[in-house]
Amino acid sequence: MSPEEVSKPGLMMLLRVGAIYSPERLEQTDILMAGGKITALGSDLDLPKGWPIEVVEARHLIAVPAFIDQHVHVTGGGGEGGCGTRCPEITARDIAAMGIGTVVGVLGTDSISRSPADLLAKVRGLGAEGISAFMYTGAYRVPPPTLTGDIQRDLAWIPEVIGLGEIAISDHRSSQPRQDEIERIVSDTRVGAMLAGKRGICHFHIGDGKRGLEPLRRLLSETEIPADQVIPTHVNRHPALLEEAADYALAFNASVDVTAFEDAGDGLSAFDAVSRLLKLGVPPERITMSSDCNGSLPEFDANGTYLGMKVARNTTLIADWQRLVRESVLPLEAALGLISTNVARVLGLHATKGRIAIGFDADVTLLDSELQPQQTFVAGKCVYDVSNTE
Template identity: 80%
Template sequence: MMPLDDRDAPLLTLLRVGRIFAPAPLEATEVLIADGRIAALGRDLAVPEGWPVRLVEARDLTAVPAFIDQHVHVTGGGGEGGCGTRCPEITAHEIASMGIGTVVGVLGTDGISRSPANLLAKVRGLRAEGICAYMYTGSYRVPPPTLTGDVQRDLAWIPEVIGLGEIAISDHRSSQPRQDEIERLVSEVRVGAMLAGKRGICHFHVGDGKRGLEPLRRLLTETEIPAEQVIPTHVNRHRDLLEEAADYALAFSASVDVTAFEDPGEEGLSGFDAVSRLLARGVPVEHITMSSDCNGSLPEFDAQGHYIGMRVARNTALIADWQRLVREEVLPLEQALGLISGNVAQVLGLDGQKGRLAAGFDADVTLLDGDLQPQQTFVSGKRVHARDDSP
């Protein structure tokens, strides 16, 4: 073999690791990557003499599917306290250093100074830096801002657009959409996604308002829309909402998304506590996902809804909560991986290419040490992050 370093663009990459969870544990200890995809998994894989190959020796590390974060304010969130409270953009390094290979960019409260076009530019910039990035068209607002003037056209003609979001409900910052407006939006997304061959999910921001998940319960009860079409997020912002989310997931066999809050406050629950409670309520692990909401704003309001302060979310809590679920044996590693990998790929309609380590799948691989800390991250076979002491 002709070893190459990261400055080259090899035809092949061979990862030699200690263990592989794909997410189920495998006997294999090697991953052969060709043209950005996994070509084979096995032991003592042979490469013809003279073929250009990058050899990565990481026998003390465990290979897992690279993580997927379905809710990232890649252009920064915020603005609820004026222009001086706009949050910063996220960098490719901040994403990859947490073992995350794929992100979905989202606009939030601010759909004025930030736009879908701005979001698309950032998504394409991240792709140029090696991160697999997608986006939701729209923002909190109803009717939503779009790239082409129409939600269905965005889905049909913009490859990076995989759904609509984050539409705000049960929140004083939302557009207070009527039930018929919600139903019309979700229906448009469904048809547009069908024409584009996409899942086309509607990603709903759920605030702490008294209506909770009622608009989504009505949507699934009163229309023919399938539950897989809508994903409520931030369902752990307070305990009553989480209990409602458990009932919702069980009643409709629906998925719910937990936010890994750095500081959930007195009313909220951490990602660890929220997943633990959902599992205790009998929600199947396959119907639970976790996301970071990173670089979004964490505004504080008083009882009258007046802005009083702001913090910026990070993605470190996502990995920390996930690690704790494994370390405290709430879930075995192979099931916990679904929360930030396979389950998310299923929700987004990317499960034919991501969320597993298998021949033909995208070569998105994260290498973990014994403490479950990401040491190296590969996206489409390219190493986009390695800690200083990694080989």
């Protein structure tokens, strides 16, 4: 890129850091970003004078791929206890402050007072504020609500739609879909995604019902659907479900997603769940973590009667991830996969996100020695700086 091609001041940004994890440790310590992409990596890069480059001196910080949260109730979840229990929307600052550069918005139980159109508007709003945002079409229920009236059309014509979710199974709040209904919506998602050049994953909410992952096992055993089309989440809801998830991952070479529950209750924290999955032999690259942020954490009695609710936050996701590194459950390089590289692959975004490499999106998070996010860059622009919080 010549000086003539760079017409706007600050269009280019140079990060000088103490270390770069791509997620693997790199020898370079400089990251040059321009046009929303990473354009060069080096050490003590010597750049021509007069070029509109903003230099960020951060030799005390570590650069990692900005985190990706594949399960966020960006418009708020909840509502199981009536209109007064609807959770609030999330803000761009709350996302970026946790080092998260990319989110995927979901609808949950409530697709009546909230809709895919509301979700799309919020996703585009987050994009306008600098967050890289996508969405799943659908919600808990089957047939799933859509933007165009058809799953395949949503995937083919709406750029932000990258899959279907979160479809609820094994849960008293689900629409109790039959096996043939599950097979049909997954097939529709696959074909629609193929037409759009997307991965088109189906993100399944797994409740604490006795069927567990059996519907997904049947799906993969009885049809030609590949395992990477289907992602079960909340698999750490209780210990028996986690054990089943480990067997599922190993049997089908599939990925599973653990939720960073703020109050795990009878389940396992994300830290405990990842630790257990690893001990059971699940490869770290087959595990992802998500927040369920701004979703509801309802409590029901044995009869399914609503008792109360809390609102999930994404702070638990980062805290559990940090603990995995601090307690040496995983080295930093492998742990980054849980909230960046693995997630990018699962979502089909691996050609542009989840790595610090030339040609990739300039989505970079700077961490301090305690692994706490200090600055978050998305498409080469700073969307969070801890020193500028007011």
